[in-house]
Amino acid sequence: MTDFRRSRRASNLALSEIVRISEAARALRAEGRDVLTFGTGEPDFPTPGPVIEAAHQAALNGETTYPPTQGTPALRKAIADSAGFAADPGQVIVSTGAKQVIANAFLATLDPGEEVILPAPYWTSYADILTVCEAELVAPKCGAETGFKLTADALDAAITPKTRWLLLNNPGNPSGALYSKADLEALAEVLRANPHVWVIADEIYEHIAFDPFTSFRNAAPDLAARTLVVNGASKAYAMTGWRLGWGIGPVPLIKAMVAVQGTSTSGASSISQAAALAALTGPQDLLAERCAAFRARRDMVVSALNAIPGIDCPEPGGAFYVFPSCTGLIGKRRPSGELLETDADVCDYILSEVAVALVPGRAFGLPGHFRLSYAYSTDDLTEGLSRIARAVAALT
Ligand code: PLP
Numbered sequence: 001m002t003d004f005r006r007s008r009r010a011s012n013l014a015l016s017e018i019v020r021i022s023e024a025a026r027a028l029r030a031e032g033r034d035v036l037t038f039g040t041g042e043p044d045f046p047t048p049g050p051v052i053e054a055a056h057q058a059a060l061n062g063e064t065t066y067p068p069t070q071g072t073p074a075l076r077k078a079i080a081d082s083a084g085f086a087a088d089p090g091q092v093i094v095s096t097g098a099k100q101v102i103a104n105a106f107l108a109t110l111d112p113g114e115e116v117i118l119p120a121p122y123w124t125s126y127a128d129i130l131t132v133c134e135a136e137l138v139a140p141k142c143g144a145e146t147g148f149k150l151t152a153d154a155l156d157a158a159i160t161p162k163t164r165w166l167l168l169n170n171p172g173n174p175s176g177a178l179y180s181k182a183d184l185e186a187l188a189e190v191l192r193a194n195p196h197v198w199v200i201a202d203e204i205y206e207h208i209a210f211d212p213f214t215s216f217r218n219a220a221p222d223l224a225a226r227t228l229v230v231n232g233a234s235k236a237y238a239m240t241g242w243r244l245g246w247g248i249g250p251v252p253l254i255k256a257m258v259a260v261q262g263t264s265t266s267g268a269s270s271i272s273q274a275a276a277l278a279a280l281t282g283p284q285d286l287l288a289e290r291c292a293a294f295r296a297r298r299d300m301v302v303s304a305l306n307a308i309p310g311i312d313c314p315e316p317g318g319a320f321y322v323f324p325s326c327t328g329l330i331g332k333r334r335p336s337g338e339l340l341e342t343d344a345d346v347c348d349y350i351l352s353e354v355a356v357a358l359v360p361g362r363a364f365g366l367p368g369h370f371r372l373s374y375a376y377s378t379d380d381l382t383e384g385l386s387r388i389a390r391a392v393a394a395l396t
Contacts, residue, residue, distance in 0.1 A: 093246060105249075304385040
């Protein structure tokens with residue numbers, strides 16, 4: 001028998017903590033428990049009806065053949081026109097989700113051992129992509145004291161001659177941190193002194209911001225020649241399953257990313273591209289309406305969590321996550337007597353005791369916290385928060 005062997009680049013890839021928790025939740029559900037999952041990051045709203053209609057029409061009209069690898073000209077134009085900064089369609093790549101845009105950028109630019117600065121807490125998938133690239137993750141810890149934001153000093157300290165990219169996620173997953181224009185300008189100042197460092201600005205939560213949002217491109221237009229802005233349809237238009245994202249950056253980088261994309265997917269689905277075109281060119285009122293709905297949920301979740309002794313929940317400025325500290329619960333004991341030693345113990349306890357699934361901070365590179373996604377109905381959130389309060393009250 002021939003033994004299976006993974007490639008070196010795939011050897012350290014493991015099931016993500018988020019997937020592990022989803023599976024544990026599914027197993028509990030199979031036992032008949034009423035599990036509430038606040039672990040995943042997708043809007044609970046439907047994809048807008050006209051977007052679905054446009055996809056249907058595209059299919060009926062025969063838009064069912066291979067699209068250009070870089071994306072259809074019509075969609076790339078709509079993306080450039082709606083970017084909020086000067087861009088032309090040649091600077092746009094359309095991919096199978098924002099995740100693939102980031103994977104394309106890293107695969108197209110990173111050699112083994114090169115470094116990427118990823119302020120922690122960070123979205124877990126960034127780290128996984130770097131593992132595949134055999135690149136080094138440099139993750140300065142950005143805690144509640146800086147609003148979970150990277151400061152200019154911390155950026156300066158993290159840069160080495162091997163740094164290729166700074167990846168800035170604004171508004172941030174899992175913290176919900178929203179960088180102000182001044183925050184971004186301070187980071188840009190450090191980057192000006194380090195011309196070898198390029199920037200990926202992952203702005204996928206742009207339209208879920210509770211204070212003014214500034215794109216990195218508008219905070220530092222002079223750095224456009226080394227900035228890749230990443231965005232997509234998933235979060236703004238509730239289109240996670242359509243798998244449609246885009247990047248806007250300098251042409252040589254985009255060309256390299258298109259070459260990489262040509263080796264895997266050959267480009268995003270033609271039907272999804274037609275749908276995204278309808279989303280971007282149709283009425284935009286739903287963006288503000290949905291943002292207001294998320295804001296109301298944020299307010300409710302933050303105040304309910306802060307009412308629980310041992311949990312400290314800063315107020316996030318965007319996205320649909322809270323990232324409270326649970327260090328006040330570490331050192332307490334379950335009713336069964338077992339000690340809670342880590343954030344993962346806290347999450348495991350809450351899942352087994354009251355069937356609420358949360359993700360521990362360690363998955364995002366910043367232990368001592370947990371992430372709760374509030375992209376769920378108010379009824380589920382109210383019930384889940386009262387269950388968490390009940391579980392905490394049972395600790396000794
Ligand atoms: N970037 C961040 C910060 C995210 O949280 C997510 C999804 O959770 C993505 C990118 C991926 O988006 P897409 O569905 O477009 O691949």
